[in-house]
Each structure stands twice: as structure tokens, then as C-alpha cells.
Amino acid sequence: MPNVSRRQLLQSGAGLLGGAAMARSSLAWGAMPPGWTQTYGLSTFGELAEPEDFKAFAYVNPDAPKGGTLAIQITSTQGNQAFDTFDTLNIYVLKGNGAAGMDATYDSLMTGSADEPTSAYGLIARAVQISADKLTYRFLLRPEARFHDDSKLTAEDVAFSLNILKTKGHPAYRIMLDKMVSAEADPDGAVVVKLAKERSRDLHLVVSGMPVFSKDYWQGRDFEAATQEPPLGSGPYRFLRMNPGTSIEFARVADYWAKDLPVNRGQNNFDVIRYEYYREQVAGFEAFKAGKLNYHEEFSSKVWNTGYDFPALVQGRVKRERVHSGRPIPTQGWYFNTRRAKFADPRVREAIGMLFDFEWTNKNIMFSAYKRLVSLFQNQPMMATGKPGPQELALLEPFRDKLSPLVFEDAYLPPVSDGSGSDRNWLRQANDMLLAAGCKRRGAALLDPQGQPFTIEFLESSDALQPHTQPFEANLRRLGIAAISRIVDSSQYQMRVNKFDFDVITVAVGSTTTPGDELRNSLGSKTADTPGSRNYSGIKDVVIDALVDRISHAASRDELNVAARALDRVYRVGHFWVPMWYRDNALLAFWDEFDRPQRQPTYDTGAPGTWWHDSEKAQKAGIP
8 A cells, every 4th residue: 555644654564663762852741750751752773853843744745735536556455454355444353354544544642754764753642651661651642632523532542442452453463462461541641551571672662553443432343343334533534435345435534633743744635545446456557547546556567668658648647757665675475384284394495496487587577677585674784694793693503403504604595597487407406305305206296295296376366476476386397396376356365364274375574674573473483373463484483483582672773683684594594485576666657636745755755645636737637
């Protein structure tokens, strides 16, 4: 989903934020016990970039006009959302396929800046008081905070929201809030959140980014159920209308209680935001060409190079740009389900990965527009390179008997092929590795280590990547592995993924500049058997658990980088995925009816969240 609001910066990584920046606030609100501090913002490491009296973020136009419609296609998901359909307006539970855009109907205690990798400034909360041991956080609420029905948003609502997400929310939220001991409203109308001693560095910021629900609204309603009744929210947009499974629209709240807060100025500029759903990417692009969508981020290098010759673009009514993106690079790849015995041996997984010919795919399918993805933390200081240094060795040595010796060698890199599409050298090496791992041959067929015919089903909900997957499958078949693609509708796909009923799936997992609690959801042993978790591969590894814990408790950027590099080495040698490819820019296309600030954010494109409708441009371009 495009960056419609900073709220998504908090939610996309399921906890991008870390520790507190002890910037003492001049906001006076009640006495504090000895040793406590008060701050107007939170940050993982170091000071906040914005002063306490900042007026707006530097990457917005604080005087941007309001109006117009933004019509887009969903391009990323969170929680229970699917790409091509929806059947529930509750996106914070496991059940159903959640609708795009619903997060914009809710506020959170604090919200982030796209100019800082990990920071949060007050939204519902005007300030935070923090105990000396950093285990108690007292969020002081703005008295003007309101829900859309004009009822007051109270500390009781915040406490209710945190507690119900911990007990009944989507597994991702339950996992993140596991070490939150309690959330209660105090007599002064503040929210007091207590954390366990073993809390992670990020937990209080995870709390600050959670959506806030109306306690009164949910009384007598089943929070875990799917629903097509729009729940009561307090955010900059409210539900307007929907065509179930096809489209959903949100209207800007004209009297939004927080519209003049510094964190909101210059944003939420469109009167209406509409999300359109399409079963196929081609259909979505055709809708954009016809003007049904007015903003489009292109993810296909082939379409970018061959598809932009339609009349509206030739006439100048549609513009396109290649924009640098400061976003962390997602870990996109084919993920193995190691719960299945045939994928239990990392040698088997490595051999399979050898047969993906990136060089041929990039040249022949993707116009040589991509680079090979190799790391969990691609192009960041957390990415492992060469042999481990002394600080990494200090973390890895205690686990030497549990680790492959390869962890202590140069960081693993995927093989580079001869670009033929079927490199005989790598086919031979993969065959030898499979046999060494216990596979056997029966004529032309390969048997897996359990003696069964070796089959691999690539489960997909779209055929968009078939041109890339089919050559990969062809190489697998050359070694006697019966590899096929199974394309199912999105509901069946989501159900099977939630239950881990697959061999291999294609996933792009969002990344962050400051990883923490979200790694427990995607890599932690406790989540391997939790339905709906993002631990797609079923990883249960005590070393990975220990390194994730080290990352989550890192007290400095240097400590974080060292622990992340160690984790990267272990993960890459584990061959839990076949990494795909990446670009460090964004391909944007849009009808010429928008204007934008003079500069984009440091860690995002700013599109279309900081843009606005320009009626003069629209009139000149003949856009209604």
C-alpha cells in the first residue's frame, strides 16, 4: 500500500520503533515520582530530530490544500489482509480477509517521522512519563481527542485496546505485546503501561503505535469475528462506502480532532481515498490506463519498459518517474516450509536454491533492472560481509557446536550462473548435494530423504511471477524433482498459509532500519507453530532465538549492527529461503492532477501520502 500516512511507518514493520530519547519535555502535567523523566517523543538511539515546538515535518507542505480523490490499488498487506479481495473491516484479528485502508480510521498514542529511521511524536498522547527502570510508561492524553461520533477518547479506551490486542488480536499483535504486563487507566486520566523485566528494547514503542479502539463500541460485539460493519474510529479518515471484495472508499474527516497537530499538518490531503481490488496485476494496470485509478506504483520491469505507450501518457496526461526510495529493502523470496520433512536438511534447501538462475531471469525477463538479494538486511550496516569480525565472533563462539562451520567463513552468497538458464555446473553440484543429503534416484525421478518421490508445490494466489518461477521449476525437473505451481484464490491461499499448509510460498517481508520485536514473529521458535504468524519457514533454532533477543535488547546502534550481522550469517547458512531480487528505487506513474512538497522524506518516497490534488493541473489535463 502506498504511504498514505505515517501510521503505516509504525505498523508496516509491526514495531519499527525502539527506545526512549530522554528529551525532557517542558509539558507539565502532574507530579512525577523521583527518578522519572518526561518526554514529548520517543526514539531508539540518540536525540529526536524535531524540537518540542516543531510545527510540521520538513517533508510536507503544511499549507497543502484539501480536496480530490486518490484512487489506488492495494500493493502491500498487513495483518489479515489479502491482495485481491476483502470480506471484513476488522484488520486486527486472524479471521477473514481485511480491507485496505482501515488503519487510517484509527489513531495511535504516537506516530512516526519518515525523516528519522526510528522516532515517534505525540498524537493521542501529548507526553510520556517514564520510570527510572524503564518498566513503567505513563502516557498523558490530549483532552481534545475524540472518536468520529464525537465521544471522548479516554484512557479507558487505550487500555482496553492494548489488552484486547494482546489477548484476542491477530497473532502478530499478541506476540509483540506478550511482555506487556498491564495497561490501565489511572485516576488522573493517563494510561499506565507496565512491562516485564525481560521486555525488549522496542516494546514501549510498539505500545505507542498500536491502534486505539472505542471500548463502548466493542461492548457486546465479538472482537475476533469478521464484520462488514465499520468499527468506530478516531483517525483522519472514516469509512464511506464499499463494494465487498471489489472496492472500498474512505472520506476525510473535515473536523478531525487532530488535523492541526504538528504530526498531521500537510498530510491526509485527499477528500476521498478509494482502493480498487483486481485479481490480476494486468487488470489493475488497465484500470490505471483508463483513469479508474490515478496513482500507480509499478513493480514489473517488463511493463515499465514495454507498457507505457498508451495514449494518455503520450499526450502528457499521465506522468511517470523513477524515484529514489529510502525504504529498507524487503526480503522477497521463495520461502521453504521446513515443517515438512523433505525440507528439513539445509543441504536440500541450498541445492534447490542453486537452481534459480537469477542472471538469466534478470536479463531475459526483467530488463536487467534488478540486483540479487542476498541478505536479511540488504545494503544496511547490519548486512554481513566477509568473515565475522571479533565482536560477531564473541556472539557466535558460545554456539559453535550448534552452528555450521560455514557460519565462520565468508558470509554466504547465492551462486552466480553463466546466464544460460540451466548452468550445468550448478546442476551437477546441486545433484551431488541432494544425494549427500540422503536423496536417491529411481530412474529419472528423485526420491527425497524419506524415500518418497520428491515433489515441490509452489503455492501462489496470482500468476504474476509465473514467468520467473517456471524456469526455476524447469531446472528442478531436470534433476528429477516434480515441481509445479498451484495458483488458488486469495481466501484459500490465506487459509493455507495461516495453517502452514504449503511447500514453498513467495513472500516479500517488510524490513526496517532498526529491527527488534518483529523478528520474533518471523524468526522466533515460539511462533513456528502459531497459526497466522509470519514465521513462514517454521524456524526453531536456539541460536537464532538468542541473536534475535540480543538485537531486541541492543542498547546502541553499534550493538544492534553487530548482532544483526551475526544473525544474518546464521540465517543465510540455514537456507530458509531462495532470495529473489530488489531495486533501490520506486517506479511511479500518475495522472497529472497532483502536486507535491519540494523534497521527499529521507526514508520514503512520500508518494502519495504527502501529495495533494491540484485542480488547475487536473483541468488542463482534462481530468474530471
